[in-house]
Amino acid sequence: MTSISSQYSLYPTVLTTTTSNWTLVSALNSDHLCVVAMHATAGNHSVVLRGFSSYGAWGIWNPWFDQYEYYTIDGTYVPMGYNSSNYSYTPYMHAYNF
Numbered sequence: 001m002t003s004i005s006s007q008y009s010l011y012p013t014v015l016t017t018t019t020s021n022w023t024l025v026s027a028l029n030s031d032h033l034c035v036v037a038m039h040a041t042a043g044n045h046s047v048v049l050r051g052f053s054s055y056g057a058w059g060i061w062n063p064w065f066d067q068y069e070y071y072t073i074d075g076t077y078v079p080m081g082y083n084s085s086n087y088s089y090t091p092y093m094h095a096y097n098f
Contacts, residue, residue, distance in 0.1 A: 005098060014095040021073055024096060025052055033098035036060070038077060038089035045089055047077065 005012055012033070013019075024034050034049040036058075050059040050068060057070040062079060071077035077089040 010098045012095050012098045015093055017093065018091050019094045019096070024049060024094065027096040028052065030097075032096060034094065034096040035098075036091045037093035037095075039092045040087055040089045042087050 012035075027034050028049060028051055035046055036049060037044060037046045045062075047060040047062045050061055052058055052073065053070070056073045058073055060069050060071065060077070062069055065080055067080065069077075069080055076084070078084045079087050079089075
């Protein structure tokens, strides 16, 4: 991710773990892109954080869909049209400050 970013003079913070919600909210408030790598038994997937709500949800863009989705902060993400027994993703890595 960092090698592609550097081609566009972007130098994000890429972690091999997750960071605090406060760090992600601060990055979003500064208009920086945040990417969440997620893991499930069905495999790994990444989504882009678009924002957050005062109700405790992340707004995300999942490249699988045309519509934006939400999942609970500190919760698991189940993609639209799927159930949690098949696809229940949990964050395991963050990249932010693009």
